[in-house]
Amino acid sequence: MPQLPLGSAEFSGLEGFDALRETLWNQPVPVRLDAPQSAVADFVLRSRSSQCGPMELLQFATTSLECVRSASAIRRGDADLYGLYVQFEGGTFIERDDQRESLGPGEMALVDLGRPFADVHASVDVSRMLVTFPHDALGLSPDRIASGLAGRALPVAHGVGPLLVPLLCAMNEHADALSPGDAEQAARNSLDLLSVFLSEALDDATGRHDATRRSLVLRATAYVRRHLADPDLSPSVIAAVHHVSVRSLQKLFADQGLTVAGVIRRERLEQCRRRLEDPAHAESSITEIAYRAGFRDSAHFSRAFKAAYGTSPREHRIVAAVRTNA
16 A cells, blocks of 8 residues: 555545545555455555655554555556555565565565555454655665565564664654654654665575675765765765775665765755755755755756756745645
């Protein structure tokens, strides 16, 4: 169930099931919803959804149903997104590539929403969370995820899982009270934890363990975020601070499907995007916002922003203001 309108919602009975099925099929990332005919009359789904930065969070309790991200659904609306299921109560199955993996309480599973899969509820009552986010927000190779982790049940108690899941639940519960900047930072923190969790799981699956290298990538990325305003921020500066060669640093990032320069550019643009959307920065000019993120050429910033988000900084700010005041 990739997406529902933000806020709290309830769907019940045949009418509610039909409304939910239509809603999910007409979302940007459509899925087909099914349920046993005998269960439709008693169907109930209660949910709360929110958005924090690049993450959408949906916590819900429901009776039996089946969500299918079919090839036809992908053609209708493709997306470079992951979905992270966290199971609280009841049992489900994740079916993909002729494989079936059971998911029970205390387990989580990652699926690629750009690839076909089915999410089948095996219990009458199920309670869980679904978190969706872009591939590139995770910082791990999609090919490695697809071959080593996608659809696989992972214990929440493993590694940093006990830190990650409460953070995700709190983000969804308190999202309305967070400023755009705080919501973005909470999302970044949770994505960093999830990246560490999944990297450790990948290593367990493949026999490779390199926590030190992953930790250096996370520390280097955190350094980038703290020093965005420095126009001289570069791979060589970051490498020197962390006592490694530029070549070694570049390879560490390449192993995660990233480049150092690309991360610097992404983080600068993301800071600008957040501040353009944040009412607290409404009095700051676009040039000032760009300058504080390390951009020294307004024209270059505008071109980079439009290439990344499909709209100019000015248009993005106007749309965000309308959405905030709606």
